[in-house]
Amino acid sequence: MTKNHNLCRRPRIYACCLFFLSISLTLSAQDLLVSGQVTNGQLPISGANVLIKNTNTGVVSDFDGRYTLTARPTDSLQISYLGYTSLTIPIQDRSTINIIMYEDATALGEVRINAGYYSTTDREKTGSIARITTKDIEKQPVNNPLGAMQGYLSGVNIVQNTGVPGGGYDIQIRGRNFINGGTVPLYIIDGVPYGSLSLESADISAGINGADISPLNAINPSNIESIEVLKDADATAIYGARGANGVVLITTKKGKAGATQVTVNLSSTLGQVSHFLDLLKTPEYLQLRREGIINDGRGDRLENPQFNYLYPELKTWSQNRYTDWQKELIGGTAYRNVAQLSVSGGGAQTQFLISGGYQKETTVFPGESNYKKASALSNINHQSSNERLNITMTANYTSEQNQMPRTDLSGVAYRLPPNAPELYTPEGELNWENNTWDNPLATLEEDYNVRINTLLTNVGVAYKLLSKLELKANLGYNTYQLDSYKLLPNTARNPKFGFTPQGYSSITTNNSSRNSWIVEPQLHWKENWKDLDLDVLVGTTFQSQTSEQLVLKGRGFSSNSLLKNIAAANSMEVREADDSDYNYQAFFGRVNLKLKNTYILNLTGRRDGSSRFGPNRQYGNFGAVGAAWIFSEEAFLKTNKILSYGKIRGSYGTTGSDNIGDYKFLNTYNVTGSNYNGTLVLEPTGIFNPLFGWEANKKMEAALELGFLKDRIVINTAWYQNRSSNQLVGIPLAATTGFGSVTGNFDATVENTGLEIDLTSINIRSADFQWKTTFNISVPKNRLVKFPGLETSTFSSDYIIGEPLSIIRLYRSLGVDPQTGIYQFEDYNQDGEITSLDDRNFIEDLAPKFFGGLGNTVTYKNLSLDVFFQFKKQKAFNHLRYASAPGILNNAPSYFYDRWQKAGDIAPLMMATSGGNFSLFPSRFNYSSSNKAFSDASFIRLRNVSLNYNLPKGNNKMAISIYLQGQNLWTVTKFDGPDPEQPSHVALPPLRQITLGTQIGF
Structure with a gap:
């Protein structure tokens, strides 16, 4: 019985085992291989994160937007990508899931924003941070990152200084804070501070863009992932003294997990001057010249051959010849060819990116001048399998060669008489027309050449000591080396x-370098307790920078063929010699508290130490508090269908500045280059003053951020007030001291206030068609609040209490006296005389009243169009600043023909003069310093247009796009100068550029 009973039980046991095994196999068999493609409705999205919800398992979409992973039928996928709304999609037993992501107006809770030592989101930030990403940068044919930022960021005013390749930009973030004029922000590239001041010498670069060569040209815009600009105290105080003028954070592209991707980008650009001046033609010009000579009482010279050499344009040159010198000298076409290659990829633990680029650009001037740049970027990211160790290494190397004419020909093009002779003789030689003029192309015989090598490296290491405690270190090194020379052969002169090579020819050389390293260990702790999140960061900075510069000039050569060998010079002198060290050390920290994802408090602080100050003055303390209330999270608003996001934020804090140069507190000396009985002479250049300390900038801001209709419309409005005090300026000294001034702190206060508005809207969003609009406007105001003793100081003619630092004091013109034909001016103090100090009381402001930009992006299937307008309300000097009277030797605008001719005439311009009547000089000079020399320079500019088409993929799976881009295409303005934003009549204005290119990915 028992035996039979056991035999009966065994089949039951086997059956149970088989049942459970079959259940296990069935469950295993239910694991699905899920695949699909991530797109935005038209184009694949590469690099999107596709995770299984509530796990760390996931993949990154490849170049074609495709992904594959294993999951259970009951799982859900979480998909996220920068700038797009995150999605959660249940698998529901499907093996193929194609995902369409929609661009978020702001992606408030998803997009990570670089805030320097930490990251945040638009939703949770308590400070003011403006941002531009690679999507907007890559649509602009620019060589410098600052060029890509123009008009796109509120509170950031950027002006291009020249249209010559490699030239620089001026940037102001929320106005001018300091009397000493410094507005340069702190640049941080991949965590490493980067010097933005050129080391070129004015001895070499005078007349062209050399001293204005921007070191930021070394950063290839094609390699940039994003640029963040930190503006208020909450955002900048963690950088302490270095953040007084704002902080610009540049993040380069990094490798992403996925299949290896190769991208090739080729483009070609044509550039031309966008606007020529309407100048006098030959008959009008010659008539004014003759009339001016007669008015000056020298009409008899017109008939006397012995004065032919004084008036060749009237006596020996053709009276019927006309040349448009603007077209001859700056009317050429500049070409820029760019080639870019990048390779990226990697697995879940290690990713890499290697990118290389080459660019060659010419200019609109005659000749073979060009600018060349080769750049390379490499990046590798690694994460250990246990996700505790992270290492990031980045290296950026750039080599530039700038070989431009030493003299900008723009000024000559505007001034040269219209009947000036031919540039070349029939034999092809420079035409000097019997030595009656200075041929402008003779300057091409001069040689200006600069080579720049830049290396920027960064290593970031992070290790999780505990699950919520991380030890980090940021290590960086950069070197900037500039070598240039200027050759002046005697053949470049009439x-x-x-002139002979022995007596005139010269070479000036500049060998300069700047080397810097930084080490920043940090400790980062995150903790959360139910409704409260805590984020704590502490760290320290050690930075050292050395700069060296040696400028030599050799004069007198036996032959011009030896000019490049300075050792062959008959004499040599040291023009500049500098060797300086700058050391900086700081402690910094941040505490961030977040309650119920609604109330946020951010505390930042920094203690800075700088070698630029004397004993007991080297350290300064800076800090800020920022707070935000996301009121849309309150219960009474959570169900609101109109308002989807609302936040009030504010900040207050102090930053500082040590931007005064090295060794200013010490007695300093220079070698003069001369000698006394064979002994070199030392000349004192600075006087000892150990008492001055840090400049201080107190910043305050209040802001309101609103999102409507699920953030399809987002409006951010911010008001700020910055007060800068303890100004570091040159305090005037009595002449008996032997020094004009001594650097010290002055009890003056400068205030900047302003209103900034940013608007983003997604107007239409469907599967095939999208339309997005962005708009920003800034209304800044600057004023000098306090300056004790201003009236008796050397600054009395420059500044006025209550007025901006950017004012210019002018005479008030009363027009032309109908009887005498001479300019008249208001005698402000009624003393019967027109004097520069007492009667220049007409105030104009060179700073813009407001500025901003308007952009629209329209996408239809594979075709996208971006149109961006920049606008600015401002005034600027017009042509009358440089030439105020008709009849002088230089050419002038056509309206100069409307001048006074006889008693009783009512005319805008004075009587013609050749310049020989010195009694008329005060009137001419005062007019060029009057309100008439100042006019409206407001403009609306079509800054950028980009048309992109993505070709449908063929069997080869290559992604090919073709694009057409335009820069500075069209400007609406009343200003009659070369360019309303760069109104100088001596510098080449920014060019109109058209770019055709293609990008191929495989």
């Missing part, structure tokens, strides 16, 4: 002067 032969009538009889």
